[in-house]
Amino acid sequence: MLRTLPLNKRGIPASRIALGCMGLGGGWDHEPITAENIKQGHEAVEAALSIGINFFDHADIYTRGKAEKVFGEIFRDRPGLREEIIIQSKCGIKLIEPGDTTNTFDISREHILKSVDGTLSRLGTDYIDILLLHRPDPLMDPEEVAEALHQLKVSGKVRHFGVSNMSAAQIRLLQHYCDEPFIVNQLHMSLAKISWLDAMVSVNREPWKDITFPEGTIEYCRMENIQLQAWGPLAQGSFSGRSLEGQPENVVNTAALVKELARQKNTTPEAIVLSWLMTHPAAIQPVIGTVNPQRIAACAGADQLELTRKEWYDLYVSSRGEKLP
Template sequence: MLKTLPLNKRGIPASRIALGCMGLGGGWDREPITLENIKQGHEAVDAALSIGINMFDHADIYTRGKAEKVFGQIFKERPRLREEIILQSKCGIKLMEPGDVSNVFDFSGEHILNSVDGILSRLGTEYIDILLLHRPDPLMDPEEIGAALRQLKAAGKVRHFGVSNMSAAQIKLLQASCDDPFIVNQLDMSLAKIAWLDTVVSVNRAPWKDNTFPEGTLEHCRMENIQVQAWGPLAQGIFSGRPLDDQPENVVNTAAMVKSLAEEKSTTPEAIVLSWLMTHPAAIQPVIGTVNPQRIAACGDADQLELSRKEWYDLYVSSRGVQLP
């Protein structure tokens, strides 16, 4: 049986799955949004609503702000929609411009405040439900961040705050200077990205190869009622129909196992892949990144499925490619 979402425990009526909106708005260029982009947005929203999704995840950088502009146009055409959904966005990344050597992470108070004003303008709304700090900034000053978040809350621009891609230690550092609790941590988690599990089973053993997932992060989120959100939960389709010609044996075998389970349970491979994440007692909320209506619809059974412990472990070990100790 699925656990209650931490967001729900806080009185936020979020759906068990969220829709990630990075695919809206066309390319990552400076071309204006088109009528076709807006039509695509409507179709993605309708597909999400049809399977019970009421939470939508943005970031100020997604298609260089065009994803939010598409949503802003949708709100203009469907004004009642805003109060029917939960809207989340992120800030803290400055995309590389011509002449730059890299993207830059910026959690300065000025950048956070300016970013939120831009988000609200593009979305055409007076507030967002949740603002996430997108990626850890090595130069972040917790007190400066805390002051910026207090200002946003007082102005009614943001109702709740969270983080993305952060460890337990980083969350604790920021929380010490922030009045409001961080209620979300969005992490790269899927049946293909399993370092968050290998960290658990590798305690008191030689470190699992290439495991960079910070130990204790999932545990901290569970203890503090922080919603763990999984970005990339469909693993770019490698277990649900993408060609596997260039994939290693463990991926091919796992895709076959997913397909077999889907047939056995009369559902889709997408639903199996998401259900595997959602079976975990941390009450993980997948943020699906597709805006294809058919693929969104294929996720609809995920919160109705129940995987047995054996099925869950069989998928994990198959993806891992190495038996457990």
């Protein structure tokens, strides 16, 4: 049974699948966006809308802001679209610039406010539906974060807030100081990225492989009605047509199993891979990263599939490459 999204429970009419927009805008350089970039954006948006996706995920750093600029052009070309869809963006990462030796994380009050203003300008809109803090910042002052989010809320620039790549403890710390609830946590989860499951099944066992997933994070989000979003849910095509040359046995075997299940259910490998995530009772919302219209279309129907418990476990154990304890 497909569970209701926590976002829907909060009255936000988000689609079961979201489209990640990191692939829009061309290269990660300082070149201006082109007519071809805008055309690609239109085609990706149209493909997403055609399969019922109304949720679009951005970040201020995606192709150095050009992904948001492309979307701004789409809004100008399609009057009325902004009110029909949900826009989520992120802030908190500073990319390497000339003279820098590394990228840094920054969720200071100043950077959050500046980042949101930049996003709004590039998108050509006056509000973001959801703003995520992109990465945990070791120098974070939660009281300062709270001030920034309060200012964004009362100004109407941001309607809701969330985080990305954070543990339960980090969310609790922020929530202690922030009046506004954090309603999203976006994590790297897929049939290839299964440490969030391995952390569960390995309780009271000798450490298995190199599990670093923070214990209790999935459970905390479920209890607090925080929407779990999965970035990288298609595993970069590892199980849906990407070359398997040089891949380990567990990946080859899992790709074959996905293909067979797709044949049995008369659907696509992409739909099977997404359905595996959405079968989990945490009501995970996959954020697909492709902007290829054909691959977007291949995800259609994933939210209508139901995997049996055996099918779900067969895929998990196959990807794990080792029997369960």
